[in-house]
Amino acid sequence: MAVRFLYPEFEVVRNQDRCVACRACERQCANEVHRYDPELGCMVADESKCVNCHRCVSLCPTRALKIVKTDHAFRENGNWTGKAITEVYRQAETGGVLLSSMGNPEPYPIYWDKLLINASQVTNPSIDPLREPMETRTFLGKKPGGIQRDAQGRLINNQTPQLELSVPVMFSAMSYGSISYNAHASLARAAQALGTYYNTGEGGLHEDFYQYGPNTIVQVASGRFGVHKDFLEAGAAIEIKMGQGAKPGIGGHLPGQKVGPDISRTRMIPEGSDAISPAPHHDIYSIEDLRQLVFSLKEATEYKKPVIVKIAAVHNVAAIASGVARSGADIIAIDGYRGGTGAAPTRIRDSVGIPIELALAAVDQRLRDEGIRDQVSVVIGGSVRSSADLVKAIALGADAVYIATAALLALGCHLCRTCQTGRCNWGIATQRPDLVRRLNPDLGCQRLVNLVTAWDHELKEMMGGMGINSIEALRGNRLMLRGIGLNQKELDILGVKYAGE
Amino acid sequence: MLKEGQVRIPSGCAISGIFSRKGSAISGERIIRSIAVMHDRSNGLGGGFAGYGIYPDYPDFYALHVFYDSQTAKQECERYLERYFDIINLSKIPTRKSAAIVDEPLIWRYFVAPLPHRLSDSQLDEREFVARRVIRVNSSIEGAYIFSSGKNMGVFKAVGYPEDVGAFYRLEDYAGYCWTAHGRYPTNTPGWWGGAHPFALLDYSVVHNGEISSYDANRRAIEMHGYRCTLQTDTEVITYIIDYLVRRQGLTMEEAARVMAAPFWDTIARMPQQEREEATYLRNAFASFLITGPFSILVGFEGGLMALNDRLKLRSMVVGEKGDLVYVASEEAAIRVIEPELDSIRAPKGGEAVLITLDAQKGGAQ
Structure with a gap:
């Protein structure tokens, strides 16, 4: 039925001048994209099965393969994107929940990329981790909150497991x-x-x-x-x-x-x-x-x-x-x-x-x-x-x-x-x-x-640049960050100042 | 331009201190001569002194030194103080006019004792009660700033070169067993007297040379325990850390030093077992109070003085001794000028706390 047809997302581009039909790609692909066609005497591909994992590309001895996104497209639509349309087709076909793996790939803001790190200049020396100790050892667990001493006045280790x-x-x-x-x-x-x-x-x-x-x-x-x-x-x-x-x-x-x-x-x-x-x-x-x-x-x-x-x-x-x-x-x-x-x-x-x-x-x-x-x-x-x-x-x-x-x-x-x-x-x-x-x-x-x-x-290089030589002095040290391209609400929540402030 | 407290202003500096182990009275004039030698380490934007044992007539009363921007602030602050304290003496702090020191605020001194019923209602110990009142005034009464609040000690500070500040406050008229001094080189022009050093809370006073890179980590950690870092200076946060670790947690000064300038893990690994366990415990339990970046500090407290450098010794500091007198300064010249013939002089290692206490007082800070 024509309505079931979904155009493959990727195209397998094979340079036939380079391909020696060693069939490595065929052996490597669990999705069964590649096969040798004896009649044609060359490798062919069913790109509808390709997930673009690069396994075949990485193992092709003659670098004959590349995978590209298809340029086949629906009529351009800012709202009904090709992805949105295809997902409707798939659900109409199966009646099922769409499944995915790995993390959210959508283009939401990445706040890491809107934060910039400080470094020392003049008033405070930066520290060279190749010459000076630079400590990244970290303990995780509760802090005791208060000390206790034994009869001799020595500190008792009252820490919970760390x-x-x-x-x-x-x-x-x-x-x-x-x-x-x-x-x-x-x-x-x-x-x-x-x-x-x-x-x-x-x-x-x-x-x-x-x-x-x-x-x-x-x-x-x-x-x-x-x-x-x-x-x-x-x-x-x-x-x-x-x-x-x-x-x-x-x-x-x-x-x-x-x-x-x-x-x-x-x-x-x-x-x-x-x-x-x-x-x-x-x-x-x-x-x-x-x-x-x-x-x-x-x-x-x-x-x-x-x-x-x-x-x-x-x-x-x-x-x-x-x-x-x-x-x-x-x-x-x-x-x-x-x-x-x-x-x-x-x-x-x-x-x-x-x-x-x-x-x-x-x-x-x-x-x-x-x-x-x-x-x-x-x-x-x-x-x-x-x-x-x-x-x-x-x-x-x-x-x-x-x-x-x-x-x-x-x-x-x-x-x-x-x-x-x-x-x-x-x-x-x-x-x-x-x-x-x-x-x-x-x-x-x-x-x-x-x-x-x-x-x-x-x-360690970045810590040294900030003049910090142990990780606990970086923890929660938000003055070492500045925001860029953020609005006031975002800055307030992140608790950082804007670059230049 | 933003004032101190509204913006964080890093600064370089000079520090000096004198301590008599026998408790002999040292004139304020000597510490002025010492810090004056290091004129070029400050830039006229802040100088100050702390003297211990200087109020023998009122040894049991908290001496509050206060800056006021206006009469209104003074009235409001005094009303507040009267609600919580018995004020047994109040006066302007005597000063000497000089062309080098200008724009002075109103500078007042009060000798006070907590009102007994207020103290008992608060369910706090006396020092905590006083500390909270001081923090309250400084964070909530506009134009009033208590810059000294210990017993039998006092801080004197201003915008200006330290030798001019000393002359302004007539320090030659005071004598005590311990003095510390500070000349400031801020990288901005705050023009506010409260921002000068020493910074003090109760009998703890800190003078500091350096710019700590751990500031915001330390600030956010200490503010969890009821402190408010209104000045945004290193010295303020260091003072609060010492107050928290020593007075509230009950660590000794040496232990507090091992928290603030903790030995490196490599060094700890080489220590004998008991020392190693203790050092590990202190680093771990109070991790947020590790101070990194360059500093040399002098911590004055009742009956003692502690000198401490950062772990890498990124700021100069030397200790000289002559008889029962101990001298600490950023530069040897500042010691030699008042004591040319020393018995010994040395540069303590990074992170090595030098603790000096009155012979009459064992154990220091406890």
Whole structure:
């Protein structure tokens, strides 16, 4: 039926002068775009299946391939864009919810790009991190609020358990299931090598990864998949996932076809069954219930581990964070609307939640206004793309950041945003053994270590430029930021002055 | 142009201090001679002094030194003070007119004690009660500014070169066991007397040379604990941090120094176990009060003086000793001019707190 026809989004451009018909592209493409046509004696492509993941392009030995956006177009319309029209066609065809992956790609303002960082000139020397100590070690957890001394007058260590990070960057939650075994192995090993933490997400912890426990944050989410005593005790901290930036207000859905033997065992669910995380935790319908779960988990682990509560950045985030801070949580993680996901309803991903920059500024200020900022650490994610975003986040008030999309990019992700299909050609968001094998955990780990090490270098350079030689002196130091292209309301919420002020 | 407090104004500076361990009275004239040597380290936009032990006739009363912009401000402030304090003596602070010091506000001094029923109703200890009243006046009575509020100590400051400020306040008429002095080099022209140093709250006074890069992190952290940084100066925030850590949290001055100029993690790793644990605890528990960027400070307090440099020692500061007298200054010349023959002189390391207390008083700040 003609009305069903959707013109392919991309075109596969093959330079036949270069193509040697080695068929590497065919072998690499899990979407089955390429095939050899014996009659024509050359490679041909079905571009309707192409997701623009660049796997074939990257592995073509003669650089004969490129993928371009099609210039086929609907009649121009500022309101009814090609995307809007196509989505209507798709829903009219299927009657289903549109699904997407990774973070909100819509052109909303990116506040990181409207903030500028300060540097010292004349009145205060900048510090050269190659010559002087430059400290990025970060502790996450409650501050004690008051000191205690023993009979000899010595200070008693009355701190509650803390997470110690050698660099204020952690890998945020991605479940085993949504990403592959090798992706998890890469993250776990990189976290250990970097002196930071990765996060199990809601998928339990594979038995092979218990050895990385001291660098692992174990997650308890609404489906409670894979949660048991050993799991809780394996991690350095426990994260209660209340929400996710990509899909605030809804739960999760891992399709049954991804639940193979290994995932079935790790998640403690039958093979082939859909893993559905409910939208709310059904034992948390209010803040007092959250407090009970926080303390249940603390009881279960003998008060030896900090508890993180992760929430999505929604409109009332400051008040919610204040409630969380008073609930006994040691760390609040806030996930912005650009945060990634393995699968989310498109409308929710693209329309629900608020930018992390504004959420962070509002939460940090609110906690200070209430005098409780020291009772919790604040970790933000969704999305931090570079060390500059990191510096700005810390200056706005974050203790540390969570990265996930950037980490996946380091592993080879090309942001084709089709994780939900499970056919990730880069071996990341897939459970197909032949595809998973493509991600070498040795290389993956090394690339993650490289990325965070590079950011750490840049962070230190920028700190030194500001005359700051320890990260805690940058935290919440909003005078080190100036806004550009922002209106007064935005400046007020961010708590920064305009450039030139 | 925006006034001090409406805008943050960085400044470079000179500092000097003298302390008699035996508690002998040192004339204010000596500290003026010392700071005068470093004339070129200030630019005529602020100078000041703090003297300890200078009010032996009123040792048990809080001495409030106040600047007023107008009679109205004075009346309003006095009405406020009378509600909370028994004022046992009030007078203008004696000054000497000079061409070098102009545009002076009304400068008054009050010796006060909290009204007992007000104090007990407040459920606060006496010092907290006084501190809150001072912060209240400074943040809410327009044109009134209490710039000194300790017992048996006083701050004297103005816009001008420090030697002219000292002469203006007739400091030769005062004698105490400890003096600190400050010459200011702000990178702007505030023209407001309250912005000069020392900055003081209760008996804590701070003179400071430097420009801290951690300012806004420190400010936002300390403001959580009821302080209001109305001046937006480094010295103000440092004073509040010391008041919070020492008076309210109960840290010793040395411990407070380990918070503000914390040893590097590398250094901590090399410490013996108990010291290492303590240093780690202090850095971690009070992380927001780490001060970075260049500073040398002199912290005066009842019975003691602490000199402290930033962790990298980005500002000069030397300590000389002669008998029971200890001298601290930005430059050695400022010490030699008043004591050419020293027993010893040294430059303390970055982050090394030099704590000097009266022989009669053990333990310093407790």
